[in-house]
Amino acid sequence: MSSFGPVWVIAEQSECAAEIVSLQLVGKARQLAEQLGVNCESVLLGSNLGGAVRDLLASGADRVYLADDPRLELYQPALYSEIICMLAEKWKPEIILMGSTFMGRELAPLVAARLRTGLAAHCTGLRLDRDNRLEQLIPAYGGLMSIVCPEKRPQMATVARGVFATPARDAQRKGEIVAVPVPEMGEPTVRTLEIVREPVSDGQxxxxxxxxxxxxxxxxxxxxxxxxxxxxxxxxxxxxxxxxxxxxxxxxxxxxxxxxxxxxxxxxxxxxxxxxxxxxxxxxxxxxxxxxxxxxxxxxxxxxxxxxxxxxxxxxxxxxxxxxxxxxxxxxxx
Amino acid sequence: MNVIVCVKAVPDPKEICKIRIDPATKTLLRCDVPLVINPLDKNALEAALLLKEGRGASVTVISMGPPPAETIVKECMALGADRGILLSDRAFGGADAFATAYTLAGAIVKAGEYDLILCGMASSDGATEWVGPQIATFLGIPAVTMVRKFESQEGAAWRVLADWQNGYRRVEVRLPALLTITRDLNRPRALSFSGILKSRKKTIEQWGREFLDLPSEALGAKGSPTIVSEMSTVRNRRDVKMLRGTIEEKADQLVGLLAESGVL
CATH class of the missing domain: 3.40.50.1220 (TPP-binding domain)
Structure with a gap:
């Protein structure tokens, strides 16, 4: 048994499929997990998530923690961070990766502060050092900085879409799905009422x-x-x-x-x-x-x-x- | 209504390319780049000043940084802030986003009652976007990041619009809350001469570790979960061909090369 915890990706869904960046991170997490001799796992919150779950398994996740509930249809900071922190405290992941999406950029620091751990922002490279610590590369001042989180766990990082390649899909890959119940919380102090799409003026x-x-x-x-x-x-x-x-x-x-x-x-x-x-x-x-x-x-x-x-x-x-x-x-x- | 604005002194973004990593020592060569208010923090301050003008809010500015950061707190006072606090202590040095947020949260508690905390959405010197939401976590209050518009500022629950993929998110948030501000929210005002004169009488409070009464192992480098383990000067080098000749000749050559590459 490895002394390390699993490598996690907090995944996102958009339009009935997993976000590309989530799949790219699963590809990277798979590599890191194999080097550490642990599972590559993903956490997926939302509503109506069947398609995204298949994407994550086909892209390399061994296990998906799935909270599929109408209350989670929109990103809700309090509920989302509560579920992720609860899972992290139970399963003790070694590493948690999140996309530098609008959700990731708000949720990652909330989760990291609650877990009392470090969080590297918008990394352009991730690798394990000799001590199997996650080296998180960040461009700065005409060079590269390596950030490590020597003692606290999990080691957390956000990464933008396009930094890592999208892994090949293997539709035959099987994995485990662990259903996660939605905790009962009181009236939240912050609530997403709706997410509005605006017409995109220029090409992407x-x-x-x-x-x-x-x-x-x-x-x-x-x-x-x-x-x-x-x-x-x-x-x-x-x-x-x-x-x-x-x-x-x-x-x-x-x-x-x-x-x-x-x-x-x-x-x-x-x-x-x-x-x-x-x-x-x-x-x-x-x-x-x-x-x-x-x-x-x-x-x-x-x-x-x-x-x-x-x-x-x-x-x-x-x-x-x-x-x-x-x-x-x-x-x-x- | 009490509004707190967290501001950061950053190297002037216009001159930031002067800062380099010393290849020998792997440390930063700062080359005397002047400190300015982080551009997005000006939008946060502007939002606070509009609340001051609109409903008599009291505006407190808090900054953590080395002693020279005092100048930017002074500038915030000249722009209209009522109270300025500089957190400066060797014990705070080397803090990552987590330890910075912890220290600022401690100072906010010390500063008294508050209804709203405003921060710029990110700092221009390439750090993170984490300090705002992490302050909120330490204080146990809600946070909304990347706010671009106030839709309703009445009552205890405000409605705001925040940036989101290809659109925006409509959020209801109960005060006291922390909001991080984008540049779409407002246009920061310029310094006025009368503002500078008025601010001369205001003093800036200087708070250190002892005053905050926070454990030193939770502050600065000691309280930071992350460390910079290495700095390298690698970059994506390419062999450049510089075009020569007059401006016209250079343009001609470039048109030729663009045509060759098939984009014309």
Whole structure:
């Protein structure tokens, strides 16, 4: 018998299937569990969860703790954290992983504080060290930090979608389902009344072939308009770095990086971005990386294939007009 | 109504790329990057100041940080906060999110009665989003993270809208509660000259471990479940080809390369 507890993934359901990030985490948890010689297990809360349970088992979970109840249809912080803490205290997992989804980002710290344990945020890598402790990698200041939680258990981490690969499904895989009763709690002090979907205006960044990402170097709202213009010319997805969100030029949903979206376009064009790790780790395996930055010594140029050392405010309008001209000339040929 | 706002002094996000890891010592080279109020904490403060103006709420700002963080507490006073508290003590040093939340929760209890605690949704210096919800857990009060709108602020149960995948979540929360704030909630005001003048008379309370009367093993690095075990300077290196020539020539070359890669 291993002296370690199981590796857990707190899974989520959306539209009758498990969230992709939950399956990606099950894939990672499976690896970690095999190295530790323990079970890979998942906790799934919600309502009408049959499809998601099958997904989790097919993706590598040995056991699913299942609380399937109409009261859990919407994420309810008090009830969800109560159930997870109760299960964790009983089964003593070694590791708990959660997706950096909106639910995970609220629920994980609530659970970690109640379990009096550590929680690493938005990891871009997970591995076991020589002592079988979970090393949690986080980009910071142009490098990587390894976070460990030496004494407290479980070791907890959140991870964004796209950091780990989606594991192959094996529909024949069998696993155990453990039904979890919903505890009776008094009137909750916080209650989700409804979850409202808003129409998505632009295409999903995750699916874009070309992404133009603007940063602080855009300089102003006017400079940002030039970034937008280039995007329109290229038919590219418009993304940004943290400073552009802080400046109010771009919405948070379009932020790429450790605490934003993880993308893998064919072509990435960073304009006025400095190459900060927290942003750059969000671009996974782009075939062609291009950067425009007025500082020839900018760290961004160490991380791309093509560099243009120009002020993007001057360069982008020129580039956009050249692209227009190129398109016109092509049209003339056919 | 008593509102507490937790603020963090962070290295100016505009200059953050100057901070690097020293490859030799694996420690941070801070290069004198100035400290500023964490941008999202300004939205939290703005929400509190609107409650002050709208219903006479009293606004207390609490920050934990090294002595130079006093400047950002002063700035919050100049923006309109009534009371400023700086938690500064060597015993608090090296705290992770858990120990930070524990210390702030201890200070909030010490600061007196409260109805609402507001925090920015995250800090810009790349830490976590955990401090807000963990303060709430230590205080035993409800938390709602990523609040983008107040729908109803009447009575003991407020209705708020919080960010969610492809939309939002409508939440009812009973006060006292902790809310973490996104930049969509409001537009933070700018400093005014009269505000600066008025704040000159206000003093900032400096609280240390003894005053908080918290066990030192629960604070700072000692009270932190997580540690940074290593810092490395690896990055995704690629061999860059810098385009040469005039701005026009560079644009021409880039158009050619984009066409070659099939995206035009």
């Amino acid at each position: 960044l995750e699916d874009a072939r070309v992404i133009v990402s603007g940063g602080a170097g855009a300089g102003s709202a006017e400079g940002w308009e030039a970034v937008r213009e280039l995007c329109r010319e290229l038919g590219a997805g418009l993304a940004c770095t943290r400073p552009a969100v802080d400046a109010g030029w771009a919405p948070l949903e379009s932020m790429i990086g450790q605490s934003g979206k993880m993308v893998s376009p064919e072509v990435y064009i960073g304009v006025g971005v400095s190459g900060e790790q927290q942003h750059m780790v969000g671009v996974v395996g782009a075939k062609l990386m291009i950067a425009v930055n007025n500082d020839p010594k900018s760290p961004v140029f160490e991380q791309v294939d093509l560099g243009v050392a120009e002020d993007c405010r001057e360069f982008l309008p020129v580039l956009a007009s050249k692209i227009r001209a190129y398109r016109e000339s092509r049209k003339a040929c056919v």
